[in-house]
Amino acid sequence: MNIEVINTGSxxxxxxxxxxxxxxxxxRLADLGYVVTRQTAIADTPxxxxxxxxEALGRADLVITTGGLGPTSDDLTRDLLAQMLGRPLxxxxxxxxxxxxYFASRKRVMPVSTRVQAMVPEGAIVLANDxxxxxxxxxxxxxxxxxxxxxxxxxxxxxxxxxxxxxFQRSVAPLIRQEFPHSxxxxxxxxxxxxxxxxxxxxxxxxxxxxxVSRGLDxxxxxxxxxxxxxxxxxxxxxxxxxxxxxxIVRRELGHLIYGxxxxxxxxxxxxxxxxxxxxxxxAESCTGGYIAHLITNVPGASQVLRxxxxxxxxxxxxxxxxxxxxxxxxxxxxxxxxxxxxxxGARERAGSTYALAVTGIAGPTGGSPxxxxxxxxxxxxxxxxxxxxxxxxxxxxxxxxxxxxxxxxDWLRRKLA
Amino acid sequence: MNIEVINTGSxxxxxxxxxxxxxxxxxRLADLGYVVTRQTAIADTPxxxxxxxxEALGRADLVITTGGLGPTSDDLTRDLLAQMLGRPLxxxxxxxxxxxxYFASRKRVMPVSTRVQAMVPEGAIVLANDxxxxxxxxxxxxxxxxxxxxxxxxxxxxxxxxxxxxxFQRSVAPLIRQEFPHSxxxxxxxxxxxxxxxxxxxxxxxxxxxxxVSRGLDxxxxxxxxxxxxxxxxxxxxxxxxxxxxxxIVRRELGHLIYGxxxxxxxxxxxxxxxxxxxxxxxAESCTGGYIAHLITNVPGASQVLRxxxxxxxxxxxxxxxxxxxxxxxxxxxxxxxxxxxxxxGARERAGSTYALAVTGIAGPTGGSPxxxxxxxxxxxxxxxxxxxxxxxxxxxxxxxxxxxxxxxxDWLRRKLA
Numbered sequence: 001m002n003i004e005v006i007n008t009g010s011x012x013x014x015x016x017x018x019x020x021x022x023x024x025x026x027x028r029l030a031d032l033g034y035v036v037t038r039q040t041a042i043a044d045t046p047x048x049x050x051x052x053x054x055e056a057l058g059r060a061d062l063v064i065t066t067g068g069l070g071p072t073s074d075d076l077t078r079d080l081l082a083q084m085l086g087r088p089l090x091x092x093x094x095x096x097x098x099x100x101x102y103f104a105s106r107k108r109v110m111p112v113s114t115r116v117q118a119m120v121p122e123g124a125i126v127l128a129n130d131x132x133x134x135x136x137x138x139x140x141x142x143x144x145x146x147x148x149x150x151x152x153x154x155x156x157x158x159x160x161x162x163x164x165x166x167x168f169q170r171s172v173a174p175l176i177r178q179e180f181p182h183s184x185x186x187x188x189x190x191x192x193x194x195x196x197x198x199x200x201x202x203x204x205x206x207x208x209x210x211x212x213v214s215r216g217l218d219x220x221x222x223x224x225x226x227x228x229x230x231x232x233x234x235x236x237x238x239x240x241x242x243x244x245x246x247x248x249i250v251r252r253e254l255g256h257l258i259y260g261x262x263x264x265x266x267x268x269x270x271x272x273x274x275x276x277x278x279x280x281x282x283x284a285e286s287c288t289g290g291y292i293a294h295l296i297t298n299v300p301g302a303s304q305v306l307r308x309x310x311x312x313x314x315x316x317x318x319x320x321x322x323x324x325x326x327x328x329x330x331x332x333x334x335x336x337x338x339x340x341x342x343x344x345x346g347a348r349e350r351a352g353s354t355y356a357l358a359v360t361g362i363a364g365p366t367g368g369s370p371x372x373x374x375x376x377x378x379x380x381x382x383x384x385x386x387x388x389x390x391x392x393x394x395x396x397x398x399x400x401x402x403x404x405x406x407x408x409x410x411d412w413l414r415r416k417l418a
Numbered sequence: 419m420n421i422e423v424i425n426t427g428s429x430x431x432x433x434x435x436x437x438x439x440x441x442x443x444x445x446r447l448a449d450l451g452y453v454v455t456r457q458t459a460i461a462d463t464p465x466x467x468x469x470x471x472x473e474a475l476g477r478a479d480l481v482i483t484t485g486g487l488g489p490t491s492d493d494l495t496r497d498l499l500a501q502m503l504g505r506p507l508x509x510x511x512x513x514x515x516x517x518x519x520y521f522a523s524r525k526r527v528m529p530v531s532t533r534v535q536a537m538v539p540e541g542a543i544v545l546a547n548d549x550x551x552x553x554x555x556x557x558x559x560x561x562x563x564x565x566x567x568x569x570x571x572x573x574x575x576x577x578x579x580x581x582x583x584x585x586f587q588r589s590v591a592p593l594i595r596q597e598f599p600h601s602x603x604x605x606x607x608x609x610x611x612x613x614x615x616x617x618x619x620x621x622x623x624x625x626x627x628x629x630x631v632s633r634g635l636d637x638x639x640x641x642x643x644x645x646x647x648x649x650x651x652x653x654x655x656x657x658x659x660x661x662x663x664x665x666x667i668v669r670r671e672l673g674h675l676i677y678g679x680x681x682x683x684x685x686x687x688x689x690x691x692x693x694x695x696x697x698x699x700x701x702a703e704s705c706t707g708g709y710i711a712h713l714i715t716n717v718p719g720a721s722q723v724l725r726x727x728x729x730x731x732x733x734x735x736x737x738x739x740x741x742x743x744x745x746x747x748x749x750x751x752x753x754x755x756x757x758x759x760x761x762x763x764g765a766r767e768r769a770g771s772t773y774a775l776a777v778t779g780i781a782g783p784t785g786g787s788p789x790x791x792x793x794x795x796x797x798x799x800x801x802x803x804x805x806x807x808x809x810x811x812x813x814x815x816x817x818x819x820x821x822x823x824x825x826x827x828x829d830w831l832r833r834k835l836a
Contacts, residue, residue: 013454015445016640016647019437022459027433036431038466039459041440048456162815222434229434283708283729289715290701290708293729297707298817300783308735311701311711311727313720317769321726321739351735365718397580399716 001180002060003034006052007041008067008077009159020161021066025168031262032173033186033235034062044074050084057146057154062176067159069134071113077156078119078137085139085154087121095126095135102133127155127171132163138175153179187243188233191250192264193257194411198223204253205230212246219246225400226407230254256418259411266407267295270414274305274354277417282351283309284322284343284358286334287377292357292406307351312343318360322346335360337378337389344380345387356382357409363398375401379409381416419598420455420478421447424470426485426495427577428461438579439484443586449680450591451604451653452480462492468502475564475572480594485577487552489531495574496537496555503557503572505539513544513553520551545573545589550581556593571597605661606651609668610682611675612829616641622671623648630664637664643818644825648672674836677829684825685713688832692723692772695835700769701727702740702761702776704752705795710775710824725769730761736778740764753778755796755807762798763805774800775827781816793819797827799834 005025011017019041026036037060042048044067056063068077082089095118103110117134120126127136137156144152155172157164193201198221209219216236222229230250234242251258260269274281283293283306293309296302310321315334318324323346324339332338340360348356361377368374375395381388390412394404423443429435437459444454455478460466462485474481486495500507513536521528535552538544545554555574562570573590575582611619616639627637634654640647650664669676678687692699701711701724711727714720728739733752736742741764742757750756758778766774779795786792793813799806808830812822 010638011640012440013444013457014448014638014640014649015441015443015454016638016649017642018441022430023433023436025433026431030432035461036433037461038470039431041457043453043455052456162818220429220432220434222429222432224435231432231434285708285711288712289720289724290703290711290727290729291715293703293708294706294712294820297709297729297731297781298820300816302707303731306707306729306731308732308739309708309727309729310739311708311715311724311729313715313724314726317726320768321728350738363715398718402712402716 001034001062002037003029003062003064004056004060005036005039006056006063006065007039008044008049008065009041010043010045010074012041013043021164024161024165025064025066028168028173029176031188032177033182033188033233034176034180044068044076046076046080049077049080053081053154054084054146057141057144057152059147060152061150062153062155062180064155064157064172066157066164069117069136069156069158071111071116071133078121081154081156082121085121085141085145087123087139089119089121091115091118092120092126095120099133125175127157127167129158129163130166130170132158132160134158134163136167136171138172182235184235184237185239186233186235187239188231189243189247190262191230191232191247191254191258192227192260193230193254194227194259194266194407195257196228196254198228201228201230201254205250208249208253209246212242212249215242217242217246225396226404256415259414265299266410266414268299270410270417271296271299271302271305273414273417275301279305279354280307280351281305281413282307282347282353282356284347284356284380285309285311286313286318286343286359287361287363288359288402288406288409289313291402292359292409295406295410307353308347310347318343322350333372335362335372335376335378337380337391340378340380341382341387341389344382344389348382354383355413356380357413358382359405359409361401361405363401365398377401377405379405379412381409381412383416419452419480421452421480421482422474422478423454423457424474424481424483425457425459426462426467426483427459428463428492430459431461439582442579442583443482443484446586446591447594449606450595451600451606451651452594452598462486462494464494464498467495467498471499471572472502472564475559475562475570477565478570479568480571480573480598482573482575482590484575484582487535487554487574487576489529489534489551496539499572499574500539503539503559503563505541505557507537507539509533509536510538510544511536513538517551543593545575545585547576547581548584548588550576550578552576552581554585554589556590600653602653602655603657604651604653605657606649607661607665608680609648609650609665609672609676610645610678611648611672612645612677612684612825613675614646614672616646619646619648619672623668626667626671627664630660630667633660635660635664644822674833677832683717684828684832686717688828689714689717689720689723691832691835693719697723697772698725698769699723699831700725700765700771700774702765702774702798703727703729704731704736704761704777705779705781706777706820706824706827707731707781709820710777710827713824713828725771726765728765736761740768751790753780753790753794753796755798755809758796758798759800759805759807762800762807766800772801773831774798775831776800777823777827779819779823781819783816795819795823797823797830799827799830801834
């Protein structure tokens with residue numbers, strides 16, 4: 001089965017916006033057992049839109065476009081494709097009513113240009129937009145005029161992610177599953193690990209998975225800074241059994257290095273674990289500058305867990321806010337095991353929390369020395385049994401340094417609680 | 419001129435990685451006056467790579483590929499395209515020596531598979547890789563075998579962003595400028611604004627720019643949550659004059675709403691301004707949970723400016739760490755002008771900073787009430803002349819709420835200092 005995704009928008013071609021639709025749609029489709037074969041981005045000009053969709057329909061069973069359904073003059077997709085496919089547009093009274101209600105509930109006058117969003121090509125299925133004004137559209141092309149002897153579906157989705165994503169989950173995923181049923185069950189499971197590089201993870205698990213691979217297991221790895229995802233999928237009759245067995249093997253081999261499954265984030269796992277245990281956390285951040293607190297507070301319900309956080313960038317604030325002794329800093333330096341231990345202890349005491357994580361390091365690009373080069377970081381963990389520290393080195397750019405340090409600190413506490 | 423970018427990688431099609439190359443390359447090329455006409459992502463299979471590059475060469479004057487130059491078994495791009503174009507590969511002794519040096523300097527043994535990266539297609543220009551092992555390659559196709567009567571350039575870049583980006587700036591941008599000279603100067607300037615929506619920005623500036631547009635000004639807008647970029651470009655003989663005049667008009671109309679130019683981030687502008695003034699900042703964050711501190715500390719040199727930050731998620735920590743009176747919270751609520759004012763004052767006093775920003779609000783998804791619905795936020799600014807507060811409402815998802823709140827707080831201080 002061929003699937004193509006087409007992202008339209010001149011702002012994409014000027015590099016003014018980041019195309020997050022590609023990853024999001026590809027990921028959701030892959031997890032349902034459908035792999036996108038090609039993704040294309042083009043400007044929203046008539047030639048580019050019609051030409052690219054025509055080419056894609058010449059190859060694919062399913063074409064999904066994003067963008068160009070709104071009310072402004074550069075929203076051309078609906079009109080152009082309706083015309084190209086010979087599907088006259090009709091105003092849909094139900095959509096129009098929803099548009100009126102949308103503006104009425106916000107106590108705003110509906111601009112005249114909005115009304116164009118109620119126009120529906122003949123025979124199209126309307127995909128409700130619960131978070132905006134432009135509905136999506138799904139067109140069955142049977143036959144597909146651009147590929148002799150084939151049928152196809154063309155799905156038009158709105159550009160804003162917070163409109164597209166729920167629409168895909170609610171309307172498009174069920175449509176695809178219904179129209180393109182798998183001949184066998186499709187099962188996919190991702191195990192997320194931290195602490196080993198990609199080649200070491202591969203070395204540990206691959207030798208035990210050979211017989212499952214020969215029975216249809218599709219095994220993949222995805223490495224990001226500090227983390228490796230292991231993807232286990234199968235689309236054969238015994239898929240559930242194969243993926244379950246593979247998961248057990250990977251869990252046996254990687255053990256506590258696995259922090260979550262599928263889309264789980266490390267910080268969510270940690271907040272969940274602490275909530276479940278009725279325990280709390282405090283943070284004392286120097287080099288990560290609030291990034292760990294930011295990650296934790298991205299998790300709904302974090303307020304149950306995070307007692308307090310300190311961003312103590314300066315030596316004075318380490319002493320004033322956390323009680324780090326000035327002599328400790330003078331003797332060992334602000335970036336030292338001794339200082340980070342006092343930061344963690346001070347944060348835990350002041351917040352009255354079960355645990356406290358502290359970090360201090362040299363994010364760069366300046367501030368390094370021969371003994372403590374850029375990338376040096378100390379992490380401290382204070383808990384009911386005292387304070388421990390560890391030292392790491394991440395000689396990389398400033399943002400990756402913050403990211404790796406934050407992950408390592410959170411993962412350290414996660415493993416302590418496992 | 420037609421330019422196509424092709425991103426290869428099966429992990430892209432599975433949605434395991436975010437394609438940041440598209441935006442980055444499109445942006446850099448646009449700022450040089452070259453607009454990418456099409457971007458495609460495909461799996462790294464021989465059929466997909468050869469087919470897509472052949473199609474692109476059938477349309478374009480310049481084709482840039484990313485990925486597939488490394489040493490592993492799925493790095494196929496170099497070999498496949500050399501074969502497709504009939505350019506035999508030869509081992510380049512200079513690249514081989516650099517590879518040996520790369521591993522020697524890291525005290526590691528060079529894996530045998532690495533050696534393939536020293537292979538160069540006949541006639542290719544080698545683009546040095548200062549941050550990794552795989553060099554880039556540039557091939558002049560004169561004539562272009564897939565487009566009769568045309569010439570083309572094919573540029574192969576490595577996948578990792580920290581290798582691709584410096585290689586593009588150092589080697590590819592000069593090559594493109596030399597091989598595809600503009601007949602006229604090309605000038606591009608982006609003014610970044612905050613505080614008005616896209617349609618209002620457009621309304622304010624567009625009516626004054628008509629005559630410059632007729633003389634060749636290319637005017638564009640890009641809206642992101644809370645921000646609008648105005649892009650002014652021209653590729654005509656008097657481009658400099660036109661863009662300079664347009665910039666003056668936009669600055670006159672938008673005034674202090676403009677916070678920066680081109681790639682400048684709001685937090686960088688603020689750190690720079692405070693550094694220049696010799697002033698300092700403290701932060702007291704409730705609902706943004708460390709995000710403002712994270713933004714500020716992403717800026718190299720932030721340690722000169724940021725005295726201290728507090729993440730006071732709980733009522734107790736607002737009182738314990740910042741001295742907010744429990745009666746204030748009991749009377750007015752944790753989310754109130756009174757509380758945020760005491761947070762700002764407390765942070766400023768404790769940190770001994772010139773200014774302090776404080777935020778408290780309801781990020782959601784739960785915690786709202788009829789008087790203070792999800793999205794309500796109070797911002798406090800303490801300075802030498804006392805404390806001011808303001809109230810905003812951002813009824814959106816949790817992460818966008820944090821982002822909009824942080825931007826508004828930082829921009830408020832920026833405008834105070836302007």
